Amino acid sequence: MSPPVSSDLGYVPPDGGWGWAVVFGASISVGFAYTFPKAFTIYFKELQAVYSISYSQIAWVTSIMCATTYGGGPISSILVNRYGSRPVVMFGGLLCGIGMVSAAFCTSIMQLYICVGFITGLGLALNLQPSVIMIGKYFLKRRPIANGLAMAGSPVMLCTLAPLNQFLFDSFGWRGSFLILGAILLNCCVAGALFRPIGPGTTSVKTQVTVEGKGALKRDVTEDAMEMSSPTNLPMKNKTEEEGDRDCCEKINQYLDFSLFKHRGFLIYLIGNVLMFLGFFAPIIFLAPYAKHIGIDEYSAAFLLSILAIVDIVARPTTGIIANSKWVRPRIQYFFSFSIAFNGMCHLLCPLASSYTGLVIYSVFFGLAFGMVCAMLFETLMDLVGAARFTSAVGLVTIAECCTILLGPPIGGTLIDTFGDYKYMFIKCGVVMVLAGTFLFIMNYYNYHMLAKEEKERKAKEEDPKTVRTENEGRNNWIKETTQDGPELEPLREEQEGPKKEVNGIIEV
Amino acid sequence: MLAAFAGKCLGGLLLFCLYLSLSGGSSADPAMTTQDASSQSQANSLTNMKNELNESFLEPMATTQIVSWQTQGRPSDPVTLEHEVSVPGPNLATKESRQTSSQSITSVQYELLLPGASGTSVETTISLEKVVEVELTCILDKEYSYLKSFQVSWKRGNETISHTNKTDNSWSIKVSVSDSSKLGSYNCTLKGEKELSGIFHLQVPKIKGKEKPTISYLRDTAVMTCECPGYTAISWTWYMTNGSKQIVINESLLADRYVISKKSASITQLKILKLTKEDGGEYWCEATFELGKSEGRLELKVLSFMAPLKPFIAIVIEVVILVALIVCYEIYSTKVKRTEAEKEFDQIEHLKSEDGGLESSEARQRRI
Numbered sequence: 001m002s003p004p005v006s007s008d009l010g011y012v013p014p015d016g017g018w019g020w021a022v023v024f025g026a027s028i029s030v031g032f033a034y035t036f037p038k039a040f041t042i043y044f045k046e047l048q049a050v051y052s053i054s055y056s057q058i059a060w061v062t063s064i065m066c067a068t069t070y071g072g073g074p075i076s077s078i079l080v081n082r083y084g085s086r087p088v089v090m091f092g093g094l095l096c097g098i099g100m101v102s103a104a105f106c107t108s109i110m111q112l113y114i115c116v117g118f119i120t121g122l123g124l125a126l127n128l129q130p131s132v133i134m135i136g137k138y139f140l141k142r143r144p145i146a147n148g149l150a151m152a153g154s155p156v157m158l159c160t161l162a163p164l165n166q167f168l169f170d171s172f173g174w175r176g177s178f179l180i181l182g183a184i185l186l187n188c189c190v191a192g193a194l195f196r197p198i199g200p201g202t203t204s205v206k207t208q209v210t211v212e213g214k215g216a217l218k219r220d221v222t223e224d225a226m227e228m229s230s231p232t233n234l235p236m237k238n239k240t241e242e243e244g245d246r247d248c249c250e251k252i253n254q255y256l257d258f259s260l261f262k263h264r265g266f267l268i269y270l271i272g273n274v275l276m277f278l279g280f281f282a283p284i285i286f287l288a289p290y291a292k293h294i295g296i297d298e299y300s301a302a303f304l305l306s307i308l309a310i311v312d313i314v315a316r317p318t319t320g321i322i323a324n325s326k327w328v329r330p331r332i333q334y335f336f337s338f339s340i341a342f343n344g345m346c347h348l349l350c351p352l353a354s355s356y357t358g359l360v361i362y363s364v365f366f367g368l369a370f371g372m373v374c375a376m377l378f379e380t381l382m383d384l385v386g387a388a389r390f391t392s393a394v395g396l397v398t399i400a401e402c403c404t405i406l407l408g409p410p411i412g413g414t415l416i417d418t419f420g421d422y423k424y425m426f427i428k429c430g431v432v433m434v435l436a437g438t439f440l441f442i443m444n445y446y447n448y449h450m451l452a453k454e455e456k457e458r459k460a461k462e463e464d465p466k467t468v469r470t471e472n473e474g475r476n477n478w479i480k481e482t483t484q485d486g487p488e489l490e491p492l493r494e495e496q497e498g499p500k501k502e503v504n505g506i507i508e509v
Numbered sequence: 510m511l512a513a514f515a516g517k518c519l520g521g522l523l524l525f526c527l528y529l530s531l532s533g534g535s536s537a538d539p540a541m542t543t544q545d546a547s548s549q550s551q552a553n554s555l556t557n558m559k560n561e562l563n564e565s566f567l568e569p570m571a572t573t574q575i576v577s578w579q580t581q582g583r584p585s586d587p588v589t590l591e592h593e594v595s596v597p598g599p600n601l602a603t604k605e606s607r608q609t610s611s612q613s614i615t616s617v618q619y620e621l622l623l624p625g626a627s628g629t630s631v632e633t634t635i636s637l638e639k640v641v642e643v644e645l646t647c648i649l650d651k652e653y654s655y656l657k658s659f660q661v662s663w664k665r666g667n668e669t670i671s672h673t674n675k676t677d678n679s680w681s682i683k684v685s686v687s688d689s690s691k692l693g694s695y696n697c698t699l700k701g702e703k704e705l706s707g708i709f710h711l712q713v714p715k716i717k718g719k720e721k722p723t724i725s726y727l728r729d730t731a732v733m734t735c736e737c738p739g740y741t742a743i744s745w746t747w748y749m750t751n752g753s754k755q756i757v758i759n760e761s762l763l764a765d766r767y768v769i770s771k772k773s774a775s776i777t778q779l780k781i782l783k784l785t786k787e788d789g790g791e792y793w794c795e796a797t798f799e800l801g802k803s804e805g806r807l808e809l810k811v812l813s814f815m816a817p818l819k820p821f822i823a824i825v826i827e828v829v830i831l832v833a834l835i836v837c838y839e840i841y842s843t844k845v846k847r848t849e850a851e852k853e854f855d856q857i858e859h860l861k862s863e864d865g866g867l868e869s870s871e872a873r874q875r876r877i
Contacts, residue, residue, distance in 0.1 A: 049732045049778070090832075173724030176817030183824035190828055193835040 009137065009387050010200040018196055019138035023146050025194035026131035027153025029089060031161075032096070032188055033069055033128035034154040037062040039161040040116070046174050051109045058109070061117050063406060068121025069128060070402035076129035077395025078255045085130035085137075086195045092126025093188030095119055100182030104175045116178075120185070127188050129394050132378045134195045136387035143382065144329065148320020148375040155312040155371070257392035264450065265384035266393055268443040270400055273377075276340055276436035277404040279429030280373075282412035283347055283366065284308070287359075290422040296356055304359055308367040315371025323376055333444035336373070336380045341437030343369035348430030351423035384447075616642040620679075621707035623649050623699065630706045636714040637686055638740040638798045646681035647697035647707045659701025665693055672697070686711060689801035713798050714740045716805030724810045729784055735794035735805045736776040742796035745769070745777040750791040784811050 013019070044058045051058075079088045099119030106112050131150065139146040164184075168177035253259050260266045287308070291301035319339075322328055328335050346365045353362045378394065385393045412425040619635055637643070647661075661680045663670040672682045684691060696708040714737050725731035735745070747769060748757055768780040777796075781788055789811040795804050 049734055050730065170721055171724070172812070172817045173726065175726055175729065176724070176812070179817045179821050180824065183821045183828070186825060186828045187831075190831045190835070193832045196839055 009140075011198075013138050013140045013198075013387075015139050015142045019146065021194050022134050022138045022196070023149050025089075025191035026135055026150035027156070028191040029127040029131040029153075029188055030150055031153035031157025032185060033124040033131075035158040035161050036120070036124060036185075037065045037069075038158060039165045040065070042162070042165045042169055043174050043177070046169070047109075047112070050174075051112075053109055061112055064113055064117030065121040065124070067402060067406055068118055069124045070398045070405060072122050072125025073129055073395040073398030073402075074256055075122075075395075076126050077392045079126070080130050080133055080391050081255050084197050085134045086192055086197055088126050089130045089192030089195055090189045092123045092130075093186055093190075093192055095123030095126065096185035096188060097123075097182045099123055100178050100185055104178035104182065123185070123188075125398075127191070129391075129398065130195065131191070132394060133391050135378075136382045136390050137198050140387070142324060144323035144332070144376070144379050145317070145320040147379040147382075148317045148323070151375045151377070152313055152316040152371075154374065155309045155316070159306070159309050159313070253392075256395060257389050258396075260385060260389060260393050260396060263385060263389075265447055266381075266396075268440065268447055269381055269384055270397055272337075272340075272436050272440035272443065273397065274400050274404050275439065276373075276433055277401050278408050278411070279344070279347070279432035279436075280408060281405060282408045282425060283350070283429050284370070285409050286412060286416065286422060286425060287363070287366075291356075291359055293422060294354060294359075296359070300356060304363045307360060307363045308370070311364050311367030312371040312374075315368045316375040319372045319375040320379075323379065331448075332376065332383055333380055333448070334441060336376045337437045337439075337441035337444060339369060339372035339376065339437075340440065341434050343373055344430045344433030344435075344437060346430070347426045347433065350426045350430075614640055614642050614685075616644065618644045618646065618681075619709060620646045620648055621697075621709065623647055623697075623707050624703075624705045630708070632708040632710065634710040634712065636712060636740070637692070637800055638714050638737075638742075640687050640799050643684045643686055643711065644681050645684065645695055645697070645709050646675060646679050647699070649678035649699065649705070651678070659699045661697065661699055663695065663697050665695050670695070684711075686800060689713075692800060713801045713803045714796075716794060716796055716803050718794065718805030718807045722808035722810045724812060725784055727784055727786065727811060727813050731781045731784055731788070731809055731811075733779045733781075733792060733794075733807045733809065734772070734776060735778075735796070735807070737796055737803070738775055740798070741774040742777075742798060744797045745771065746795045746797070747777075747779050748793040748795065750793070781809075786811055 040062055044055065047053075047058050048055060076088065096119075099115050099122075102119070103112060103115035106115055132147075135143065135146050135150055165177065165181075168180055172180065249258075284305075287304055288301040291304055292298060323332050323335055343366070346362065346369050350362050350366075353359050381393055381397060382390050408429075412428065415425045415428060416422055619633070621631060621633060623631065635643075645663075661672065661674075663672045663680070663682045670682050670684075672680045675681050680697060682695070682697075684695065686692065692711045692713065694708055694710050696706055699705040716735055716737050718735055719733070723731060723733055746757060747767075766782050768782070770778045770780065772778050777794060779792065779794070789809050792807045792809060793804050794807065795802055
């Protein structure tokens with residue numbers, strides 16, 4: 001059996017077992033976070049009539065909700081770094097429920113903005129990030145599959161939530177529906193309950209580091225009950241540094257790791273994704289209006305979206321499986337850039353589709369491309385920065401993406417209004433995504449190249465004999481064996497200090 | 510690409526002519542087409558297209574407008590318009606013409622192409638809101654021009670109307686629709702080797718109500734909207750059905766509870782404040798046009814807050830039970846793990862006291 005410590009987490013993720021329950025919980029959370037704003041649009045017409053407001057005023061509700069969900073990323077990251085995923089998700093679920101239930105009693109549009117937009121949005125933000133973080137904690141070897149399955153929760157939830165919303169609205173009107181939706185959102189708490197904390201201290205005895213004395217064993221057993229989902233940096237630093245000796249930067253970095261902005265892979269991912277999101281969501285929003293524009297009836301246009309969702313459901317786990325294969329996993333960044341560029345190509349070819357069959361084909365390919373990109377969205381980030389720093393990374397990335405996500409559809413809408421033709425919107429989205437894909441491809445090629453160079457340098461340095469080397473050699477051997485963690489070697493270097501010190505401490509004892 | 514653009518232009522021109530055919534100031538008119546719900550949404554989408562085209566096309570005005578249908582439907586089915594054939598929309602043209610000749614009545618032409626795709630009879634529904642002079646024409650498809658000898662007759666019910674031969678294979682009648690008595694079904698029959706007929710249904714525009722009931726709660730506000738898209742109603746009246754009687758909702762009567770507001774030329778809204786159980790039931794909105802009245806039906810259901818509360822509580826209980834189950838299972842499995850770990854720990858202690866440290870770790874590794 002290969003040596004147990006295999007990642008910067010400081011422990012071996014189970015890659016199964018309770019992890020699958022975590023994936024199920026994550027898919028519920030992710031599903032609610034992504035689809036709730038979309039499914040909410042059913043209530044727009046009624047709310048417009050009740051409050052005598054225009055469409056753009058009611059559309060602000062979902063805009064605020066999306067903005068808070070993405071903008072609340074850093075808050076999520078800080079809370080997870082401090083308290084761990086489980087309490088944060090349960091609190092998020094509670095917030096969502098409270099938000100929607102109070103929305104049921106609203107008497108003005110301002111109150112709706114706050115209750116539905118802000119409170120529910122914040123609750124969804126506290127759901128989304130921790131779910132993705134937990135997957136990184138529970139999976140390593142099978143992480144792409146786990147990510148694909150968890151992200152597949154989004155289209156599944158869309159397919160169930162949209163008709164459910166319609167049914168609730170027809171049976172209970174909008175106030176009753178909000179009340180019941182609040183209860184349904186409380187199921188996020190169930191998902192949160194599934195997020196059993198995991199960390200170096202809470203793994204089973206069997207998966208401990210090899211050379212250990214009884215002292216270490218006893219310590220880990222008593223630490224079982226403790227929440228150990230904070231990064232391993234923290235307890236290590238406690239042991240080796242004096243208590244009041246931390247400077248301000250490190251203290252902030254403990255909550256939200258701003259040092260990520262020096263991380264090459266993170267910056268590449270950030271720039272590429274921020275660019276991509278400019279053209280990511282607009283085509284979905286305008287697909288049905290475009291279909292109606294070229295003369296297709298409303299039901300067939302809605303069916304196009306259903307086709308997209310069904311293909312999406314299939315595409316996401318499949319992409320996860322493909323990304324997990326030994327050919328793709330080491331070069332997963334290329335696969336990701338390819339899928340973004342493929343997505344862009346679909347949009348560029350869409351204006352050529354002038355009949356219903358053409359649009360159906362476009363929907364199928366769009367669903368496929370969309371699923372591919374979504375499934376790998378967080379997997380690639382985890383791949384680049386490593387699971388320990390992923391907590392902060394995801395928060396910083398989502399708040400940066402927040403701006404372009406919100407800008408994308410209005411820009412598309414302006415293009416449509418100015419030119420009176422949908423094709424310019426599709427061309428814009430296609431061009432943006434192809435550019436983003438190419439950028440990511442080139443920059444990741446450079447990144448892989450630099451990582452390989454750094455790896456060689458590090459190996460050369462570590463050829464010199466030092467005090468306790470068994471651990472490091474074992475780890476190096478493992479690294480040579482499993483090249484799939486190539487990009488994670490950089491953070492691995494930092495983490496090696498930690499366990500090494502632990503070993504040192506034990507031997508001193 | 511060019512062909513497509515040319516096709517679009519042509520379609521737009523046809524669209525435009527259709528719009529000019531009906532007077533009216535609002536956005537989309539589905540009433541003229543059929544009772545098919547989907548065509549209404551077609552109308553909306555095409556309205557947008559027409560709106561765009563309106564901006565790009567200039568609008569030469571004429572008092573006479575031509576409307577024609579390609580007959581596609583099955584016999585005695587209302588004609589369903591194809592996608593290319595459009596629906597009327599904002600009618601700047603007629604306004605202009607009305608301004609220039611305020612005394613003249615607009616004249617509209619409607620044509621039917623005989624026969625249909627299959628069968629011998631085609632129908633179409635024309636909605637008129639104002640006093641117009643209508644010219645109805647039946648055109649024989651040139652495919653059937655081999656039919657030489659036939660008799661053409663125009664009828665309304667049993668009453669025969671004299672017609673004029675517009676061309677070799679088209680016949681028309683002029684009807685001055687000045688009041689509701691002139692509305693009805695006009696049909697042209699071609700009797701010969703084959704019997705072909707076309708029917709024009711002239712009627713007031715249909716009101717779009719809501720098929721599904723509006724649901725509201727006690728002491729809450731209910732809002733019900735009626736609209737006749739594409740047409741301007743002179744006035745609106747709201748009725749409430751109490752038992753079998755229809756009561757006019759007079760605003761002055763219950764000023765504090767009923768608010769009737771005219772949102773635009775073709776949309777009316779009834780707002781009921783402080784709902785009670787008795788407010789539930791059928792409501793009617795009636796639009797008065799120059800040529801008559803038209804009604805739309807709405808339903809209001811008033812629920813108490815207990816209704817959604819039951820599913821709410823059920824789901825909350827389900828969530829609590831699930832969370833409790835998961836947490837209990839976790840505590841149970843942690844306990845099991847801990848006892849196992851302690852057992853192993855004791856075993857290791859025992860082994861260590863026997864052998865050296867390395868051998869015990871090897872044993873543990875082997876066990877793994």
